[in-house]
Amino acid sequence: MLKRFIAHTVLANIFMAQPAFAEPADKDPDIVPLSDYDFPACTDKRGEEVAYLRADKIPVHPYVMQAGARYVETDPISKPAIFYEHAFFEDLASVARDFSFAHECYHLSSGDAIRAYEHKKEHGYYKNREDHQVIEDKADCHATGRLKNEFGYTAKDLDVVEEAIDLMDSNDHTERMQKIRLCFKNGGPA
Numbered sequence: 712m713l714k715r716f717i718a719h720t721v722l723a724n725i726f727m728a729q730p731a732f733a734e735p736a737d738k739d740p741d742i743v744p745l746s747d748y749d750f751p752a753c754t755d756k757r758g759e760e761v762a763y764l765r766a767d768k769i770p771v772h773p774y775v776m777q778a779g780a781r782y783v784e785t786d787p788i789s790k791p792a793i794f795y796e797h798a799f800f801e802d803l804a805s806v807a808r809d810f811s812f813a814h815e816c817y818h819l820s821s822g823d824a825i826r827a828y829e830h831k832k833e834h835g836y837y838k839n840r841e842d843h844q845v846i847e848d849k850a851d852c853h854a855t856g857r858l859k860n861e862f863g864y865t866a867k868d869l870d871v872v873e874e875a876i877d878l879m880d881s882n883d884h885t886e887r888m889q890k891i892r893l894c895f896k897n898g899g900p901a
């Protein structure tokens with residue numbers, strides 16, 4: 712009886728030490744559940760901590776597709792947040808999540824988002840900014856710098872980012888990826 716008990720204990724230890732056996736064979740090890748994922752640290756331009764909020768759990772306007780930088784309160788403008796589509800991000804590798812969230816974080820930390828909200832508060836609408844492309848390129852390069860310097864990804868990992876951008880955006884983004892790869896080579900924003 713004691714012998715059998717010991718045999719069970721040893722088996723249990725083997726399985727506990729090697730939990731990979733319990734995983735389905737086709738599961739991508741780079742994809743972890745969002746519940747186990749560390750969202751990138753983020754504060755807005757005024758130093759307020761940014762919350763990550765599931766777009767499907769909280770009613771939000773305007774509509775968020777994939778991920779978006781927002782302020783939850785508008786009077787006064789406060790509570791910076793990144794809203795994200797849980798189902799979409801649940802299936803993404805960490806490098807693609809880190810890139811997307813760091814991109815959105817930049818819109819909050821640089822002041823892009825607060826400027827947009829202040830304009831809306833004063834004029835009743837979001838300004839269609841002529842420097843939109845410049846702002847987006849900056850957000851991409853800032854996020855790319857974080858991938859390299861803060862999270863320690865390699866240039867090869869950018870292939871996974873490219874796949875994610877393919878999913879998010881049906882437009883041709885050859886030029887966007889060229890800029891991202893060049894920014895990575897340069898170690899981040901100039």
Ligand SMILES: [Zn+2]
Binds near residue numbers: 814
């Ligand atoms: Zn953006």
